Amino acid sequence: MTQPIELDKIRNVVNEVVEGTPIFDIHTHLYAPGFDRLLLWGVDEMLTYHYLLAEFFRTTPMSYDQFWAMDRPAQADAVWKQLFIERSPLSEACRGVLTVLAEFGLDVSTRDLTSFRRHFAQQSLEKHVETVFAHAHIRSLIMTNDPFDDQERPIWEGGWKPDAQFQSALRLDQLLNDWPEAAQKLAGWGYKINGDLGEGDRQAVRCFLRNWIERMQPRYLGVSLPPTFTYPDSSYCGQIIEHCLMPVAHDADLPVALMIGVRRGVNPAMRLAADAVGKADVTAVDHLCRAFPENRFLATMLSRENQHELCVSARKHPNLHVFGCWWFVNVPSIVEEITRERFELLGLTYTPQHSDARVLEQLIYKWSHTRTRIARVLSDKYTDLAHTGWPVTREDIGRDVEGLFGGNFEQFCRLPTM
Ligand code: HDL
Ligand code: ZN
Numbered sequence: 001m002t003q004p005i006e007l008d009k010i011r012n013v014v015n016e017v018v019e020g021t022p023i024f025d026i027h028t029h030l031y032a033p034g035f036d037r038l039l040l041w042g043v044d045e046m047l048t049y050h051y052l053l054a055e056f057f058r059t060t061p062m063s064y065d066q067f068w069a070m071d072r073p074a075q076a077d078a079v080w081k082q083l084f085i086e087r088s089p090l091s092e093a094c095r096g097v098l099t100v101l102a103e104f105g106l107d108v109s110t111r112d113l114t115s116f117r118r119h120f121a122q123q124s125l126e127k128h129v130e131t132v133f134a135h136a137h138i139r140s141l142i143m144t145n146d147p148f149d150d151q152e153r154p155i156w157e158g159g160w161k162p163d164a165q166f167q168s169a170l171r172l173d174q175l176l177n178d179w180p181e182a183a184q185k186l187a188g189w190g191y192k193i194n195g196d197l198g199e200g201d202r203q204a205v206r207c208f209l210r211n212w213i214e215r216m217q218p219r220y221l222g223v224s225l226p227p228t229f230t231y232p233d234s235s236y237c238g239q240i241i242e243h244c245l246m247p248v249a250h251d252a253d254l255p256v257a258l259m260i261g262v263r264r265g266v267n268p269a270m271r272l273a274a275d276a277v278g279k280a281d282v283t284a285v286d287h288l289c290r291a292f293p294e295n296r297f298l299a300t301m302l303s304r305e306n307q308h309e310l311c312v313s314a315r316k317h318p319n320l321h322v323f324g325c326w327w328f329v330n331v332p333s334i335v336e337e338i339t340r341e342r343f344e345l346l347g348l349t350y351t352p353q354h355s356d357a358r359v360l361e362q363l364i365y366k367w368s369h370t371r372t373r374i375a376r377v378l379s380d381k382y383t384d385l386a387h388t389g390w391p392v393t394r395e396d397i398g399r400d401v402e403g404l405f406g407g408n409f410e411q412f413c414r415l416p417t418m
Contacts, residue, residue, distance in 0.1 A: 004391035011379040017397045018375040022139035023367060024406025026219070026323060027257070027300075027354035029144050030363075032166035033125050035155055041128065041360035042120040043113070046100065047076040049359055050273035051093035056082050057270060064269040073117075080113050092331045096365035103135050103364050129360065133165070136363035139406070141355075142167045142219050147212050148174040148185060156215050169257065170218040172245070175205070177225070179236035197239050205244040213252050219413060220298060221249055222257035227278030227303070229260055231287045246292050255413050256295060258285060259326065261302030277302045277328050282309040289317035296412065300324040300354075307338045311345040321412040323351040330356065330366070335373045343381050348400050351409045374404070 005013050031039040046052075057064070059082040067075060083094050098108050106116055123131075133139075145168045147153055162168040175182045183195040191204040209221070225237075232238055249256050266276040285299055297320045301310050307329070314322045322342065325335045330353075339352050352374055355366035378401070386392045403411070 002393045002395045004386070004393055005397075007383065007386055010382050010386060010392060011375075013394050014379040014382060014397060015375050017394065017401050018371050018378065019137075021398070021401045021405050022137050024409065025138055025141040025355050025357070025363065025367070026298075026351060026406070026409050027144065027169070027222075027356060028141050028363075029356065029358040030141060030166075030360060031143055031152075032160075032163070033129060034160050035152065038151060038155075039125075039360060040358060041125065041132075042123075043097070043101070043116045044072045044076040045359045046097050046361060047079045048072060049093065049362070050271070052079055052083060052097075054270060054273040055091055055093065057273070059083065059086070068271070077113070085111065092369070096362065096369065099365035099368055100361045103368070132360050132363055136367050138363055138367065140165055140167060141357075141363070142169050144169055144171045144222065145216055145218065146171045146173070147216075148182065156212075162217055168216040168218045169220050169222045170209075170212055170216050172209075172221060172223045175208075176223050176237045176240055176245070179240065197236060197243075202239075202243045205240060206248050209244060209248040210252070213248070213254065218254065220255040220257045221245065222259065222298075224259040224262050225280075226263060227261050227280040229284050230281055231284040232291070241288070242291075246295055250292070250295050253414065254296075255298050255321070257298040257300075257323075258288070259300050259302070260285070261306060262327075279303045279305045282306055282313055285310070285320065286313050286316065289313070289320045293319060295319065297321070298323050298409075298412075300326045302326055302328055304329050304334055304338075308341060308345075311342055314346055314350065321350060321409065322346065323409065324354040324356075325352070325370075326354075327356060330370075332369065332373055335370060336377055339374055339377045340380075343377060348403055349408065351406070352404050 033039055056079045057067075060067070060078065062078065067078065070078070083089055083091075089095060089098060101108050101116055104119060106119055143166055145152065145156070147156070147170070174185075179197065180195065183193050183201070186204065186208055187193040191208055193201050193204050195201065213221075229237070231241065245256060261277055261280040263276045263278045265274050267274050280301060280303060282301070285297070289297055297317075299310060299314075299320060300323050301307065310322055314320045325338050329335070329338060335353070342350055342352065353370045355363055357363050357366055382392045382397065
């Protein structure tokens, strides 16, 4: 065993290991270059990320329609002016843009958006992807793949296959949250569906799921759910979960990722920025884990108020793996709070973060900011541990951090380490 680390050296060693450990990013909205325009990248896409737009709309006299009528560079110019020039870019989303620009060696003190654009215009996408993965220290990521998305579906039907770098997740929001619409589409694709979700429909939905699992080779099946989600439930959602999703996921030996607490379309004029959060009922997760002990569940919740309950539920259900500080709780103050209580209640048996990146270069800031917070909390925990006389070694820290950064997920999902 390597020598125990001296107390006053623990923080430095943790920082080194956290910075130096490559990450498996288990939930993103990125696409492999083979998905063409679906992969967003560059400074104008970063500036018009919906997180920044929500903040922009609070500052501008412009109407929503006026903004949406502009092209992407003009939208980015407007955001840059309002959020970076007219006021300091203090928010996490604004700071993130600057973290990325600085990581590429650009001098943000110039505030010269034209020069930043020139840097990205000089990049070739294939090489740029490798550069971003290297800067962000990512070894692999999981996309969000939606068979109901008319732009994405043809790419899968054309035979695209995931690889070790860009892995897939089969996303089922429309199937579970809008059965009538999904039923119409399934019928249009040739599935024998009449919409009553009787045994015939259930068989057809199971066939649909099996077909897309075969096509996408997903690491998990995912769905986002409203704060009102309950289980068991006689709703279409509850029936599809019980009679379709659970049996198919079990037979395919795939986990189901529950992402709970999103209130969709609170302000539709904001488009992707339209969604908000609501406190959800964690007992729904308990009931699912207990009703389907042979299934495995990943879970992340959107409301800060749900985090402690979710940790306690995970202590009751070994088939439940908690992951990420999702979306509105992915801000430094709350990431630290959530990560601290998870170490205290779950030890090292969870996955602290995913990036949720929508624009390629966001991998850099989302992971840089997260590594800082995780390292800070981990250092406190190893210091507390060392005070008991337990020998804290670099070897143990390395093993633990590899688990936090993807190994725990792979072990939970019985995945071969990619
Ligand atoms: O439903 C989800 O997966 C969310 O992450 C939404 O895509 C959301 O718009 C988002 O990007 N949050 O970070
Ligand atoms: Zn997401």
